[in-house]
Amino acid sequence: MSLNGGYLGRILRINLSTQTSSQEPVEELELLKLLGGRGLAAKYYYDEIGANVRPLGKENKLIFMTGPLTGVRLPSTPKFQLATKSPNTGIYLCANSSGQFGPYLKKGGFDGLIIEGCAREWTTLKIEDGQVSFHGADHLLGLGNTEAQAALKHNAGQGSASALTIGPAGEKLVRLACINVDARFFGRGGAGAVMGSKKLKGIVIRGTGTIPVADPDAVQKTFREGVAMLKVSRAAHTKYGTPQFVEVLNDLGCIPTRNFQSSYFEGTDKVDAHAMVENYKEKNSACYMCTIACGQVNRVKEGPFAGARARTEYETVVMLGPNCGVDDFGAIVKAAELCDEMGIDTISTGNAVALTMELFERDLISKKDTDGIEARFGNAAAMIDLIRMIAEKRGIGALLAEGMKIVAEKKPQWRPYIIAVKGLPFAAYDPRGFHGNALTFGTASRGACHNVGGWTVRHELISKEYDRFSVEGKGKLVKTIQDNRAYVDSTGVCTVARSSMGFTDNPKGNVLQAVTGHDFTPELLAIGERIYNLERVILNREGIRRSDDQLPERIMKDPVQTGPCKGRVVTFEMYNTMLDEYYAARGWDQDGQVKQETLESFGLPELLDLQDV
Amino acid sequence: MVNIRERTGKRQEELTFRAGTTLQNVLDHVNDRYGLALPDGSTMIVVNGKGWKQLANGLQQELADGDRVSLFPPLLGG
Numbered sequence: 001m002s003l004n005g006g007y008l009g010r011i012l013r014i015n016l017s018t019q020t021s022s023q024e025p026v027e028e029l030e031l032l033k034l035l036g037g038r039g040l041a042a043k044y045y046y047d048e049i050g051a052n053v054r055p056l057g058k059e060n061k062l063i064f065m066t067g068p069l070t071g072v073r074l075p076s077t078p079k080f081q082l083a084t085k086s087p088n089t090g091i092y093l094c095a096n097s098s099g100q101f102g103p104y105l106k107k108g109g110f111d112g113l114i115i116e117g118c119a120r121e122w123t124t125l126k127i128e129d130g131q132v133s134f135h136g137a138d139h140l141l142g143l144g145n146t147e148a149q150a151a152l153k154h155n156a157g158q159g160s161a162s163a164l165t166i167g168p169a170g171e172k173l174v175r176l177a178c179i180n181v182d183a184r185f186f187g188r189g190g191a192g193a194v195m196g197s198k199k200l201k202g203i204v205i206r207g208t209g210t211i212p213v214a215d216p217d218a219v220q221k222t223f224r225e226g227v228a229m230l231k232v233s234r235a236a237h238t239k240y241g242t243p244q245f246v247e248v249l250n251d252l253g254c255i256p257t258r259n260f261q262s263s264y265f266e267g268t269d270k271v272d273a274h275a276m277v278e279n280y281k282e283k284n285s286a287c288y289m290c291t292i293a294c295g296q297v298n299r300v301k302e303g304p305f306a307g308a309r310a311r312t313e314y315e316t317v318v319m320l321g322p323n324c325g326v327d328d329f330g331a332i333v334k335a336a337e338l339c340d341e342m343g344i345d346t347i348s349t350g351n352a353v354a355l356t357m358e359l360f361e362r363d364l365i366s367k368k369d370t371d372g373i374e375a376r377f378g379n380a381a382a383m384i385d386l387i388r389m390i391a392e393k394r395g396i397g398a399l400l401a402e403g404m405k406i407v408a409e410k411k412p413q414w415r416p417y418i419i420a421v422k423g424l425p426f427a428a429y430d431p432r433g434f435h436g437n438a439l440t441f442g443t444a445s446r447g448a449c450h451n452v453g454g455w456t457v458r459h460e461l462i463s464k465e466y467d468r469f470s471v472e473g474k475g476k477l478v479k480t481i482q483d484n485r486a487y488v489d490s491t492g493v494c495t496v497a498r499s500s501m502g503f504t505d506n507p508k509g510n511v512l513q514a515v516t517g518h519d520f521t522p523e524l525l526a527i528g529e530r531i532y533n534l535e536r537v538i539l540n541r542e543g544i545r546r547s548d549d550q551l552p553e554r555i556m557k558d559p560v561q562t563g564p565c566k567g568r569v570v571t572f573e574m575y576n577t578m579l580d581e582y583y584a585a586r587g588w589d590q591d592g593q594v595k596q597e598t599l600e601s602f603g604l605p606e607l608l609d610l611q612d613v
Numbered sequence: 614m615v616n617i618r619e620r621t622g623k624r625q626e627e628l629t630f631r632a633g634t635t636l637q638n639v640l641d642h643v644n645d646r647y648g649l650a651l652p653d654g655s656t657m658i659v660v661n662g663k664g665w666k667q668l669a670n671g672l673q674q675e676l677a678d679g680d681r682v683s684l685f686p687p688l689l690g691g
Contacts, residue, residue, distance in 0.1 A: 233655065236616045236686045248685045252662055274618065458688040462657060462664040496689055564662050 005214035006068030006516040007031060012110045014125060014132055016198050017058065017117030021132040026111055033607055035520065036111065037067035037490035038094055039531040041083035044114065045092060046534065046608055051542050055087040055190070056173060056197040058118035064105070065112040068516050070492030071103030071211050071288070074219065075226040075500050078102060078184075078288035079492045086189040087175040087197075088348070088403035089423040089447050091542045092535060093189035096451075096489055098287040099181030100162035107207030119199040124152060127205040137201040142168055144341030145180040152204040165202040166192040167343025169391040173197060175403035176348040176390065180340070183311065184287065187345045189424065189446055190403060218514035226500035227291050234292045237496060238284065240273035241296035242314035247272040249318075253564030254433030254457070256323040256426065258377045259354035260419045260554055263430035264563020267327025271317055275329050285311055287494065294496060300330040304381070310336035315450075318428035319350025324357060325377025334380075335387055342391035351425035352400040353386045355407075358417050371395040416553050422447035422544070431551070432560050432568040434460045436474040439578045442549045443478065445535040451495070454481030471574050475581025480505065483528035490531065530602040533586070536594050537604065546583075546592040551575055617656060617684040621647045630676070636665060637672040639682060657685035 003009075007026070014021045026040070034040050044063045053059045063083040070080055080102030086093035105113055108129045115125075122137040140148050148165040156163075162182050170177035170192030177192025178185045186192075195201075213219050236244055249255045250268040257265040269275065276298060285295030300308040310333050320326065320335040339346045359365045360375040367373065371389065373382045389397025399407060405423025408415050419426045424447020431438035436456035444453025459477055460468040466477055488495055488503050491512070502509025502521070512520040520527070536544075556575065559567045583590060587598030599605055618624055621643075628639065640651045640658070652658055652672070658665040660674065660682050668674040676682070 233687075237689070239616075244686055245688065248683075248688065251683055251685075252659070269624075461659065461688065462666060464666045467663075467667060 002517070003028060003031060004517040005212045006072065006512075007036070008106060008109050008111050008211070010110060011112035011114060012127070012130065012132070013114045013116065015117040016115065016119040016123060016200060019134045023110075023130070030607065031068075032518070033527070033603060034531060034534070035067065035487060035490035035527050037065050037070070037079065037081040037492055038083075038096070038486060039490040039527065039534070040112065041065040041081045041094065042092075042531060042534050042538065043607065044112070045083040046538050048114075049085055053085055055085040055090060056193060058198070060085050060194055060197070062115040062191065062194060062198075063112070064102075064114070066102045066106050067490050067492030068512065071106040072213060072219065072492070072515055073289060074223050074493070074511065075230055076287060076290040076292065076494035076497035077492050078290065079489070079494055080105070081489060082179070082186050082191055084191050084194050086191070086424075086446065087173070087193040088188075088190035089405055091422060091446075091544060092538045093191065093446050094452060094489075094535070095186040095188060095191060095446075097179070097181045097186045098184040098494065100160070100288050101164055101181050101205055102492065103288050104162045104205045104207035106211050107209045108205065109207070109209055115198065115200065118197065122199045122201055124201050125203040126156060127203065128156075129206065129208055140201045141171060144168070145183075145343055146341060148202055149180065149182065152202045156204045156206060159206055159208070161204050161206045163202055163204045164195075165343075166195045166200075167341055167391075169342045169344045169401075170196040171201070172393050172401075174344060174391060174393060174401040175406070176344045176352070176401065178343055178345045180343060183285070183340075185340075185345075188347060188449060192343050213515045214517035215514040218510065222501060222509070222511045222514060226497070229500045230292055230497055233499075234294070234496065237292050237294040240277060241294045243273040243276055243296060243312060243317050245314045246317055247274070249429070249457070250322075251564070252433055252461070253560070253566075254430050255318055256428055256430050258325045259323060259358040259417060260426065260430060261358070261558070262561040262563060263433050263565050264560075265322035265327075268322065270327040271321045271329045271332060276312070280329055280333060282309070290494065290497065292496060298329075298333050300333050303330050305330040305334035308334035308337045310340055312336050315428045316346040316350075319347050320353070320383065323350050323354045323428070324383050326380050326383055327378070328380050331380035331383065335383055338384065338387050338391070342387075344387075344391050347427055348403070348425045349387055349390060351404070351419060352390060353383050355414070355417055355419075356386055356396060356400065357382075359414060364414070365396070369396050419552050419554060420448055421551065422548055424448050429457065430560070430565070431555055431570055433565045434468045435471055435570055435574065435578070436460050436466065436468070436477055438551055438555065438570045438575055439474055439478040439582055442551055442575065442579065443482070443582060445532070445539065451485060452482070454478045454485060456481060469568070471578045473581075474578045475583075476585045478582060479585045482532050483525055485528070486531040487524045487528035490527070526602070530604065533594055533598060533602050534604060534608070536586075536588065537599070537608070537610075540593050544592070546579070546590065549579060549592055616686055617649075620649065634676055635672065636660060636668070636674045636676060636682065639676065640672070651684070655687045657688060659683040659685060
């Protein structure tokens, strides 16, 4: 390849049905057009996972792809991407995670890893510098993620190792199941159930090689300067992590409360970052090559949840706290610990518990449905019990474990209270407080996600152009942020550290050239836009149209009950005005399909065999 | 909030000014009192839920009785 750093130029493919592995080259054109990571994973998904593939069938695959900066000695380069068909939504899923797996995959000689087929018996994989071995996993079944991770790494022998594991929920095919990566997660969309359907409990990996870079001196300079900048600009992240935004977003009237009935929680001072640091914080945790260490590991010292220990992010705190009416941070830590060990997504789980609580309070379900649990908002013990029921598929938990797409199909009378798009529950922002965020959730490639969909909160608050309660300009804004995120997700860099290397709305700097030898920087926004269009081509192939981009009823019809945004809604008309502008900015038709001229303008016909779109 | 709260030791504070006081006047007062240098390029200054750049007169916006000025850490998504 003419690219002379950052990439290894090959991927590893493992077939669980035949217990074989193979190596294959990566096309340079694909790297130049899609960068890596999320873009490359989407391309493999397009080629290999057709519209008729069932998420939990053996034809589905787990496609892991790194970016050119993954594992390189630069600030915060742990990120790698996953593409698979989601058991939660039934459509394309992209997810990113930290941990050390991506860096070790590259140090072992590969840009990506594809897992296909289905094992006959429960299996673990060991990958050591490209040597693959298959092992029985019966002794690991039922173990939580911490124990499973430890066992896999212990058995890997000398030297550092990284592992992917699923918890008991993944084994049981809970459609909210996530994949644990060294205590970080591919969280949303149910990828853990895909792994479970393949009878794959875990993968342990070691890589001892080096990742080539084109200009080592320039890379070292970027590293030094980036670390110095982050030490100052991300100091609050080090001390408080993402939970620092709990107080802020509540103050702005944007925090999901009691299943999105309100967007302001009166008990926030008990669960915000100050309460966390003063009463619960045990230590920081850091990802690969990260000097920010924004992970906040908390331990409950007293009370009914004493002994619980978990890392809590903003999303986790809000969805298991205010959105369930819970103002006990100890209960949130316990709930997060349970989710992490059983292996279920805290956002989707908090959403499912909150739905149950609202149904219970409205007498649409009763104690008969909840196995005797008094499932009212604010009942922390009930929240913990409901999480167990979901993870173990017991009682009403068995239905909730199917994910909101199936819940809505089986219980149409619950639809007014289901807060999801394309079956993926909302993340922890109420669009009635930031209207651009409505479009974020409506048009995110994987369903209602704040990351993939383009996080608008900052722009809507600081920019002169965008009043947060207006609809004008939001289509273009959301498109731009989505494109930004798509290229960042393809580099291998964490979004919290991205600006230290020039990965902003206006990309600058030479780090990609220093690493790969190719000056990607002027092309990054176009690459991001190409990736987003590729993902929409996939979604169109899977039947996604304008009707699938619509908001849940609550956001359009039910005014916020309390707080600074009291009375606000994003009506159907307001939303579809934004959607029209968005489709026009994207070059999609009014039904949300990518136009032929748009495909051509991004060179997608030369990358894809488009006959089956 | 967060680091601002750490530096001031306060979650919120009620201030009394005479009519015609601008946002800049209030920031000057806070800067003097707590050794801050607002606007400092990273702290987000929000008045009644709107960023200061979104106000009709920016830092020269006159404040009214009951207005709420919030000082946020830089917001970073994802």
